[in-house]
Amino acid sequence: MKKTFRHSQRGAALIELALITPFLLLLTFITTEFGRAMYEYNTVVKATRDAVRYLSVQTPGTHISEARNLMVYGNTAGTGTPLARGLSLSNVPANSCCTWQTAGANPLIATVTVRISSYTFHSLFPSVMGIVFADANGDIVFSDITATMRAPS
Numbered sequence: 314m315k316k317t318f319r320h321s322q323r324g325a326a327l328i329e330l331a332l333i334t335p336f337l338l339l340l341t342f343i344t345t346e347f348g349r350a351m352y353e354y355n356t357v358v359k360a361t362r363d364a365v366r367y368l369s370v371q372t373p374g375t376h377i378s379e380a381r382n383l384m385v386y387g388n389t390a391g392t393g394t395p396l397a398r399g400l401s402l403s404n405v406p407a408n409s410c411c412t413w414q415t416a417g418a419n420p421l422i423a424t425v426t427v428r429i430s431s432y433t434f435h436s437l438f439p440s441v442m443g444i445v446f447a448d449a450n451g452d453i454v455f456s457d458i459t460a461t462m463r464a465p466s
Contacts, residue, residue: 342441350434350453353397357432357458360384360396364411365427365460373413373423373464381405384429399435406430413464425464430457 364380367389382391384405395401409430415423434453436442442451 339441342438346436346438346442346451349437353434354432354455354458356397357384357400357429357455358460360387361427361429361458361460363387365425365462368411368425368427369462369464371464373425377407377411380411380427381407384410384427397432399433400429404429404432423464424461426459426461428457428459431455432458 361384364384367383368376368380376389378391379389381402382389385391385395385400385402386393387396391402405428410428412426412428413423414426415421432455434455436451436453439451442453
């Protein structure tokens, strides 16, 4: 009787493993994709900070194309591959990516702001991410990513 009980328990454990494995794989894929999404988001945020730091030491209204290249490619020349998958110069429109503002009277404070608009994270597993989000493609569209820094006045 003991052998029969142990033998049936091994079969039950195997069936339980077979039933739970798809859910564990799904959870693994979702966790991996969220990690990738956060990594790419942080890469884009760092690129905006680098660009605003670059513009903060330039004359206001100049070097916009170099800053756009810095946000997308990580260098002012605009060469190489984009820093994040799906990031392009279209996310950094020339007419609205970089703005300078002044405030106050004594002292006059000038700031520069850079913006990346509509950056979309594209999942490697769209069917898996489509389960989590209403978007069937599994894409995550981030709101505008901005950075502001004090500029020369």
